[in-house]
Amino acid sequence: MTKATVSRRTFLATSAAVAGGMTLGFHVPFLAGSAAAESAESAAAAPEINAWVVIKPDDTVVVRIARSEMGQGTLTGLAQLVAEELECDWSKVTTEYPTPGQSLARNRVWGDFGTGGSRGIRTSHDYVRKGGAAAREMLKAAAAAEWGVPASEIMAANSVLSHKASGKTATYGAMAAAASKIEPPKDIKLKDPKDWKIIGKSVPRLDTADKVTGKQVYGIDLKLPGMLNAAVKECPVFGGKLASMDDAKVKAMPGVKAVVKVGETGVAVVADTWWQAKTALDALPIVWDEGPNKSASTAKFAEVLREGLISDKDVFVGNKNGDALAAIESAAVKVEAIYSTPHQNHATLEPMNATALWTADKCRVWCPTQNGEASLAAAASAAELPQDKCDIIKVHLGGGFGRRGAFQDYVTQAVRIAKQMPGVPVKLVWSREEDMAQGRYHPVTMAKLTGALDDKGNLTAFRMRISGQSILKSVRPEGLVNGMDPAVFQGIAKDDPEKPTANEHGTVYAFPNLLVDHAMRNPHVPPGFWRGVNVNQIAIYVESFIDELAAAAKVDALEFRRRLLGNQPKARAVLDAVAEKGGWGKPMTDGVMGRGLAVVRSYGSYTAALAEVSVSTKGKLKVHRIVAATDPGYGVNPQQIAMQVEGSFVYGLGAALNQEITIKDGRVEQTNFDTYQPLRLAEMPKVETIVMPSGGWWGGVGEPTIAVAPPAVLNAIANATGKRIRQLPVKDQNLKA
Template sequence: MNKHVSPKMNRRAFVIGTAAVGTGLAIGLDLPFGGPAVVRAADGSPEVNAWVVIRPDDTVVIRIARSEMGQGSLTGLAQLVAEELECDWSKVTTEYPTPGQSVARKRVWGDFSTGGSRGIRSSQDYVRKGGATARVMLIQAAADEWKVPASECTVAKGVITHKASGKTTTYGRVAEAAAKLTPPTEVKLKDPKDWTIVGKGLLRLDTADKTTGTMVYGIDIKLPGMLNAAIKDCPVFGGKVKSFDEAKITGMKGVKKVVKVGDSAVAVVADTWWQAKTALEALPIVWDEGDNAKVSSETIAKWLAEGLDDAQPAYVGNKNGDVKAAIASAAKKVEAVYNYPYQNHATMEPMNATALYTTDKCEVWCGTQNGEAAFAAVLEASGLPAEKCDVHKVMLGGGFGRRGMTDYVRQAVAIAKQMPGTPIKLLWSREEDMTHGKYHPITQCKMTGAFDADNNLVALHYRLSGQSILFSVRPDALQNGMDPAAFQGVAQSGEAALGYSVPNLLVEHSMRNPHVPPGFWRGVNVNHNAIYMECFMDELAHAAGQDPLEFRRKLMGKNPKHLAVLNAVAEKIGWTTPAPQGVYRGIAQVMGYGSYVAGAAEISVTDGSKIKVLRIVASTDPGYVVNPAQVERQIAGSFVYGLSALFYGGCTVKDGRIEQTNFDTFNSMRINEMPKVESVMVPSGGFWGGVGEPTIGVAAPAVLNAYFAATGKRIRSVPLRDQNISFA
């Protein structure tokens, strides 16, 4: 994979490829691990290779291409490089290369995209090779200096030793010479059983600044002469600006300019953001809302419900046997319809980007989950070529998929372009953020299960109706119109495969795309598919008069990894021993993002509607665990995110626009509502799965199934606030 044949770089192809795809760019991938010409970091220290810079004081600077948004990948990726490098972990620091630098160097840092729980799993191989290659070169440099064979030298914590002569040196002293060496073409990576840095719950590398207020997020960027912009996009998606009365706000304190942004938004630029926002609120804007203004949650629900009808066309995602015949001849049939609403990401830091445009340069500072997509957006929005653009990534105040999109970057550049030479920081208000999201797609699901006379499940028909993310954001990835991602968690094979074997199975998707823009959200399709499937499995178990765990186990014989995490959770929560008086349990499992996860909850219910979540147990098999402390946090965080969406979330549509505008109407769990999550890691090795997202799939069904155990009532619609169910 190191040397792809690079077609001549076609900038246009690059831009389109990056903007639309984020991975698999149209240009070649070249990953040289060093070379004769020494490349220097900004402070003059030599690059041993693109991943490793070593300063004379032995500080090891590890380059990280993926973005840190709280998920801990920055630390995990550094651990992977350091493991192979055999450096002193206490001397490790990290830095982000810019996408502009990467493109100028034939994408030496590979993919920047940080989504789909891919941050570590899809770059672990080449970053470890980067570390190993650097180690070999550093040792060779010492051996050359001592005129001894490299094979006689050893290294530990960045200190190279030649035992026979008793000579020692450090990485910092030989880095300059190492950087001039030709890199080895082949390096052998360590056996995971020999890892000493990977697999440890080391403290994160980015914590200290987050406790003192000194960590810089996009919202904190300060540039000389910078002005601040507040923006209002047409409240109805797809609408346009008809007119605005600038005269009404000229003269307001601090206001510098009112600009149209694209054809759908207006921004006010002022000395401070508060002034800009205050003026924007006073600015009369007339919108051309268009036909979408007629759309409401009711019209969407009706349209989606029609898609549940077998007579309507649908894409088949997973199939075996003859489900319709099996259901028709079954002894018993169970049917249920579920639905899951739009959800905003609601990152704590609202969308923002700072842009500086001059006639020969355009630079952007922002938090982004995909530096290269942001870079491509800057090229397109500025009209400038790649060598005149760059993106400076900063810490993200949350991502969850939202910051993989580039709408806010394009807006910032569009505003800055109208004020050349002046840096513009565009910040969305929370209200703008809530009403202009890229929402968790809306779906409904009708499931039919059929049993033979002995209560064996002989058929399962899973019919989704609703929105496709790829249709909106990556239409090139559709397969003859079908969105393969829609089947995540219920797919036939691959990284999100269904864990149950049913002799007659049909999983299909009637695609219906309302005008509300969808986007990738923590777990997205795995999330609603796991809720539907795992709640329905519970329904089927009860219909068959069987224990929900035992019922599942019988269907999972061909999927031992799915079963292993389910068993781990069952054991930890004590499934086979009765719960304490008044305590009820629910269980769920799913595969997503290459990992196997399961979860169980213990709850109590008061008055049939007040839920206290008392205990959560979660298990995961991601193949390898790079940093167990961070994996534990991702598991717990997935429950907070998933249960917030279950209890408090849900974005509704009225007159074509999103009704929820802030945390008062789109609430989020607090500490008093969240129990401790007991996580069980069972990495089985041999594959690399993701961690940040899969667990969210089991959060809601574990609680919903426990709610049924407690009350005998099925909840098939999210959020619970619409059912008058709340936290106790």
């Protein structure tokens, strides 16, 4: 067995320097000593002013980023927040990830590492800005001491300290070492938003250059000295386990070093290269004990969901006012419809992977993760070592979307494999087929909606019964409230117009009589947080049905919504913005046959969309354009916000139009991107995004807008042809009335 030789603190992982002269080199911190020792060494190399700011003698500002960059732009946004208060030269800003082990050793100085729920910026803006402001004040104090002048007379701007009266100046780099020894200030006053110079500007991302040359190193690209590669298979029937395998059949195959069990449920082949490992794994005879779920199917579970629509069993009320049932009973007009949305897989383009090195006294894992601290906990548990003997070295993610945060199964597997190969770094990479089979899927639900109208076309009651899967029941049972999963009601939860930020997922509508409840029905398929989470289906159900009610009331869909948005000026503003820019009520041109609207509030932000579609004589859908508006309160980088809007539409529309995970014989039927088709460039509508931050609060960006695109498109289809699509995805359905 090869022993890894790794230098004490850092090493250069270098690919073969080959044709084209490209050498792919990067430094990977390796903590041979304690995390604290590592941090101290780092500080000696360049002065750490505080946990968030390191300034090198050449004036380079290194901003520490605890959250993860997975494409959403958080890295750049967080650096903008720190740089704003630091008053540094933006062109000199770089970033680095501290490790969760370093944070643990320093009493969690970097706070939460979790990067999900569109919280990256909105739950850390305060303390990261204070980090920048404190560093600025320490630089000023250092200069004041050196120059013998009051700190209050020193100006800090663009990485230069200056004292007007004496004419003295110094760069941040020159003063950094002295500043690092200054006592941090206790009272920190943050800038008034009206004085922001970097926050609110569309500065270019800090992480683009290496992404256009192939130099960006993702977890799947890591190469450590002496490293072996592993491919894994878990029991394809959820709840099953490994019965037996015949490793003698593959042990002599080229490159194969070991065939190992991974817990009770999986098996891995370790080989010189990943291709050899995968080839041997595919040839390995494996017998699964498929367990109790081997005959489960999507079709059978649909019966359970339908029963949930009318059942009184395991039903939880999520939002209620007035007496919706009585109002429906006595209504002049009653409208009813049943909707459904299927399971979805995250299918991050970079498959799950982690590289682990285990020895009897420590464990290191290099991995893409949305939550470094969760990765550390998983690694320590699998390593059977205390957390302070382990660490996680984060690398940028090739997509996250919720798959790599709460779920650290890939880290657990990598450590379990590496533990059987002591001293040898092992890189575990999933095949796409494994990724399709072992997802943590967007939950499956159905909903029955009933609305009541009076004889003037006014809505008098709204009732929604959701039947389906709870994520929290499976993933975070401690989040249940008396058995109820409150997250199921995202987008239709109780709202307090007096305190608009009290419930980030409160409904924007003032329903006169309302009843929303959930019949919890959990299939054996493991659920997960999938970009946008439950607001995806809630928006489809509510916003589609609002259009159905408007049609029954013979009221314009915009006007019908506006009547219900009376006490929600911010929701009205985003809706009016898309209606105006999208030409609602005006003649359609360029082949557009129908328009549809949607408005939702989620993750603390207000979003709306207007979609324009056509349906060909053969029934083929074309989404021409979506006009989107979002008000996230404060907006840190408008261009990045627009990119999140466009990108979320691709993810959301791919699911609404094409993608579907189905179960047969207890296992996922779709195996790859041929049977699970994401949206492609040719299907992408033009998107016009109105970023309209009105200030005063911090809403999310990465997820809120995803929810408005599908219902706006479904409403546009109905507007175009009269056909109301209620079962998602749209694919293969006749779109003609």
